[in-house]
Amino acid sequence: MEEKLSSVAKTFSPSPIQELSHLAQRCNAINLAEGFPDFPAPPPIKEAAVSAIHNDFNQYRHVQGICDKLALKMKKMHGLNIDPLTDIAICCGQTEAFAAAIFSIIDKGDEVLLFDPCYETYEGCITMAGGIPVYVQLDPPQWTLDPDKLMSSFTCRTKAVVLNSPHNPTGKVFSREELEVIAECCRRWDCVAITDEVYEYITFDDQKHETIASLRGMQERTIITSSLSKTFSITGWRIGWAIAPAAAASAVRNIHVKLTDSAPAPFQEAALTALSSPTKYFETIRIEYQLKRDLCMKLLDSVGFQIQFKPQGSFFLFAELPKDCMLSDVEYVKELIKKAGVVVVPGRGFFHGKSGSDGSCRHEKRYIRVAFCKSDATLNAAAQKFGELMNTRGCPKLYC
Numbered sequence: 001m002e003e004k005l006s007s008v009a010k011t012f013s014p015s016p017i018q019e020l021s022h023l024a025q026r027c028n029a030i031n032l033a034e035g036f037p038d039f040p041a042p043p044p045i046k047e048a049a050v051s052a053i054h055n056d057f058n059q060y061r062h063v064q065g066i067c068d069k070l071a072l073k074m075k076k077m078h079g080l081n082i083d084p085l086t087d088i089a090i091c092c093g094q095t096e097a098f099a100a101a102i103f104s105i106i107d108k109g110d111e112v113l114l115f116d117p118c119y120e121t122y123e124g125c126i127t128m129a130g131g132i133p134v135y136v137q138l139d140p141p142q143w144t145l146d147p148d149k150l151m152s153s154f155t156c157r158t159k160a161v162v163l164n165s166p167h168n169p170t171g172k173v174f175s176r177e178e179l180e181v182i183a184e185c186c187r188r189w190d191c192v193a194i195t196d197e198v199y200e201y202i203t204f205d206d207q208k209h210e211t212i213a214s215l216r217g218m219q220e221r222t223i224i225t226s227s228l229s230k231t232f233s234i235t236g237w238r239i240g241w242a243i244a245p246a247a248a249a250s251a252v253r254n255i256h257v258k259l260t261d262s263a264p265a266p267f268q269e270a271a272l273t274a275l276s277s278p279t280k281y282f283e284t285i286r287i288e289y290q291l292k293r294d295l296c297m298k299l300l301d302s303v304g305f306q307i308q309f310k311p312q313g314s315f316f317l318f319a320e321l322p323k324d325c326m327l328s329d330v331e332y333v334k335e336l337i338k339k340a341g342v343v344v345v346p347g348r349g350f351f352h353g354k355s356g357s358d359g360s361c362r363h364e365k366r367y368i369r370v371a372f373c374k375s376d377a378t379l380n381a382a383a384q385k386f387g388e389l390m391n392t393r394g395c396p397k398l399y400c
């Protein structure tokens with residue numbers, strides 16, 4: 001059958017994250033690799049889903065109430081006027097909303113700017129649509145956006161910019177100034193911004209998520225994508241959406257209908273309960289994730305990491321390997337699985353560009369990504385394993 005595969009299919013292979021997950025499963029390792037929670041979803045939302053199943057919400061379905069609630073939320077959070085009848089498409093998670101947004105906008109040969117390091121799913125959608133991904137490197141250690149680098153990446157073929165904030169893998173929340181720079185470029189080059197805001201409610205300290213759509217002249221050129229996955233710990237329920245000007249939202253909806261017809265009916269019903277959660281719920285997840293972030297930072301500190309960038313949002317910590325560690329990211333992760341029974345993700349899969357003045361990418365093999373969206377029991381078990389890693393000389397047994 002292999003010879004029958006399309007040229008597009010042949011370009012894809014299992015992601016390193018999936019492969020490591022399998023290895024971790026085989027070794028029964030504590031999983032700090034994957035970006036999904038290992039603790040239960042909020043009980044009222046689960047009850048709403050069970051009740052929807054009992055009440056036979058079994059058929060293809062569009063739950064308009066989700067759009068109504070999202071429109072109210074966008075007004076309250078960002079001051080945006082969204083027409084719930086025309087400007088929102090419900091999809092199977094952010095992943096499908098993003099793919100449909102790309103297929104709505106990108107023609108063969110169009111360039112799409114992305115920030116590097118980058119969540120790995122975007123590139124595949126862009127290339128499937130015939131688009132050309134162009135990476136703009138964020139500068140470590142603070143993952144700063146250099147306006148000159150951004151501006152010089154635009155060409156007359158640039159059609160869209162992909163913006164993920166809060167950011168996977170770094171935990172960066174793009175600042176207002178950075179959003180202004182991106183918005184100015186989009187306006188000047190008449191480009192669309194396609195955002196991924198799945199971590200919109202997970203920000204720390206005094207950080208607050210802002211959507212670029214709320215900046216001057218941006219709502220008419222932005223497709224926002226997001227979902228319930230991360231906010232409500234229900235990544236498997238597949239409820240997401242795109243919010244965009246009516247023509248783009250309608251295009252996304254048409255593509256969604258061709259791909260999957262509709263998001264799962266009982267979970268759409270339960271989404272009504274999720275989106276009606278009290279303010280306290282959103283405050284609590286921020287506090288809880290911030291505590292998990294702090295625990296995770298302590299844990300890495302105890303085995304020689306000097307974390308230079310404290311995550312401002314999302315639930316990932318992207319840490320540079322200790323200076324005295326000569327292992328690459330992949331070697332480190334393998335050793336960690338073997339010697340500590342803990343799995344994290346090597347950073348290289350998130351990098352796509354060249355960073356050094358000599359054209360080399362100096363830091364791409366020096367990072368690991370740790371997901372701290374895990375129960376306290378999991379994090380404490382990992383802390384204990386990390387603790388056991390230290391030898392009597394106070395060095396981690398992994399590499400010295």
Ligand SMILES: Cc1ncc(COP(=O)(O)O)c(C=O)c1O
Binds near residue numbers: 092119198229240
């Ligand atoms: C940045 C980012 N966007 C999107 C997703 C997937 O979202 P969904 O479950 O809504 O498809 C993830 C999951 O890890 C992610 O990290």
